[in-house]
Amino acid sequence: MASTYSQADRRSARRARTIEDALDAAEAIMREQGVGGLSMSEVARRLGMRQPSLYKYFSSLHALFDALFARGLARTDAAVTAAIRRRPPGVPRLRAGARALMRWAVENPALAQLLYWRPVPGFEPSAETFAASRDQMATVRTELAAAAGSGQLRAAAATDEALLLYTVVISGVISQQLANEPGASFAAGRFSRLTDEALDMYFARYAPAGGTDADPRP
Structure with a gap:
């Protein structure tokens, strides 16, 4: 049981870290290109993931x-x-x-x-x-x-x-x-x-x- 909770905690921590990384990337894009320059595709590219994967974190x-x-x-x-x-x-x-x-x-x-x-x-x-x-x-x-x-x-x-x-x-x-x-x-x-x-x-x-x-x- 403890192992199961540990795995869940690790998954939660990874998800939280990915969300923070995505927000950091989004901020950087807005600083560089303006707020209107933000796109899901560019955030995904900077995170090294495919765009559909980003929708698991932001709908x-x-x-x-x-x-x-x-x-x-x-x-x-x-x-x-x-x-x-x-x-x-x-x-x-x-x-x-x-x-x-x-x-x-x-x-x-x-x-x-x-x-x-x-x-x-x-x-x-x-x-x-x-x-x-x-x-x-x-x-x-x-x-x-x-x-x-x-x-x-x-x-x-x-x-x-x-x-x-x-x-x-x-x-x-x-x-x-x-x-x-x-x-x-x-x-x-x-x-x-x-x-x-x-x-x-x-x-x-x-x-x-x-x-x-x-x-x-x-």
Whole structure:
């Protein structure tokens, strides 16, 4: 019985490794040829397998995109979580999280395009995959409410409008940088280097009367 379980574990590990290798290859293709250049045939070629074999792991090209979308969400979540871990609630976490997300996007343009643009006609992430995006938005909503509740920002910061505007600021910087100056570093990019200025304007919009930024930038 133990041997049977061991064989099953090995098969599961091989499958997981092949899936990760396929996603790595797909990312490389998107970096080289653009998101629209991704194909099942090219992924299979880079893995040294026949294309029909790849369908054992991804039922379609859109299923592959869905897995890439999930990978992008997981990595953005990891970047933001690491950035806010030691920051106090509210504005400090919102600012640190936004910086981390924008930096990640500039450094990972292929996945960022998939997350923040619609480069694949007809593709939408599955409900299961997109649930992680909703969780991220819920976290931002919680921090906005904390900022409003503690007096860091006005009560208006705890509204849907404020949440949407926060995403507009972030996605705007990301889109401008990736579209106009791809390949530039986060620190040197003409648009990404304006990250703090863009956040300053956002927080000024909701600053309490006579108040100051609860997390002034360097």
